[in-house]
Amino acid sequence: MVLHLSTFHREGGAAVAASRLNRALQNNGIASQMLVHDSDITEDNVTPLAHSKWQKKLALGRFIGERLAFLPFEKDSSVRFAYSPAVVGNDISGHPLVRKADILHLHWINFGFLSLESLKKLLALGKPVVWTLHDMWTFTGGCHYSRGCNNYLTHCCNCPYLSRPGQYDVSFEHFEIKARIYEHANLSLVSPSHWLQQLVQNAALTNQLSALSIPNCIDTDIFRPKDKTGIRNRMNLPRDKKLILFAGANTLDIRKGFLYFREAMQLLQDESYEILIFGKSGSNAFDDLGTRVHYLGKISEVEYMVDAYNTADLIVVPSLEDNLPNTIMEAMACGTPAVGFETGGIGEMIDHKENGYLADFKSSVSLAEGIQWVLKNNEDKDLSLNAREKVLHNYSEKVVADRYTQLYTKLL
Known part of the structure; x- marks a missing residue:
């Protein structure tokens, strides 16, 4: 045993x-x-x-x-x-x-x-x-x-x-x-x-x-692609916007790089984008993000978490030090491409421009470019399919x- x-x-x-x-x-x-x-x-x-x-x-x-x-x-x-x-x-x-x-x-x-x-x-x-x-x-x-x-x-x-x-x-x-x-x-x-x-x-x-x-x-039967439109309807989220997800156990943990996410979103300033966030957070965490934020709070129910990953168009994980983030694995299992810094184990999970985008370390500009690149290049869902396949074969x-x-x- x-x-x-x-x-x-x-x-x-x-x-x-x-x-x-x-x-x-x-x-x-x-x-x-x-x-x-x-x-x-x-x-x-x-x-x-x-x-x-x-x-x-x-x-x-x-x-x-x-x-x-x-x-x-x-x-x-x-x-x-x-x-x-x-x-x-x-x-x-x-x-x-x-x-x-x-x-x-x-x-x-x-x-x-x-x-x-x-x-x-x-x-x-x-x-x-x-x-x-x-x-x-x-x-x-x-x-x-x-x-x-x-x-x-x-x-x-x-x-x-x-x-x-x-x-x-x-x-x-x-x-x-x-x-x-x-x-x-x-x-x-x-x-x-x-x-x-x-x-x-x-x-x-x-x-x-x-x-x-x-x-x-990860259990790929639980974390799997689902109907995005249906989920957005149930969660009262806009169907005509690109939703950019930031998820973490604590959004205020400096190591999770929320500062760089904020700066990247301020650089983008695109009305077609909105932000989706879940995890622990302080009351002022979402000030000055430059666009509308949908905060889901701390999620403990697995099915609701799967829905959150599925409703997003991509996930941003700008961690400064991280081993093998569950958030990237979970999102990719649901067919959601990831953008993150090439540091720690993140570079082993994200294959640059195949299932996501690896940004230059501590560069908000590069992070913003990565977000734009994924949203532009995933219209045919190739990145989403590749993300799911990466998880199936490795995790x-x-x-x-x-x-x-x-x-x-x-x-x-």
């Missing part, structure tokens, strides 16, 4: 990817279960660590404790959730599902679910451990994305996330702890993108560990489940 370990069940891109893999493996005949920190959603083969109200309060307390542990060190509030010290967590080494598992499969484990100490105890069990990386935390002193800092290539210190960076700061300390934990671990690292795999192979903490790249998966459940099954078999 494979046991997936994830802080969240379906909250955030990493949890969504982990949940999809758990279901994909089950659909392909693999005994697979998932253990999460807490969840308000009931799903077969998914077990929350916190069941009772008291346990849920403890789970919240661990999250708060983890944040408070970093508070004295943080540079400012903008980095509060971008660095995880992993000093608070659960010891799950004796949990019945952990004991029963043949393979332990880690995903995103921070925010009070697993600490470095509990990670050490898991690895000490001697079971084969697969770790799918959803950001850079595994091989840094604590940051989830390095924002251009390359200290992890040699040894983390002088961390730009800290209020008092130094040669022996807290990032140095946590780097040392991880080095000791990994030294004799039966650990295989999986990167959803080749971009992240290259970082793993270059990082000082992980360059001696087994590493490969397997993408995330479908069976394709990804087969690759993980081969890895598990090899480890056992």
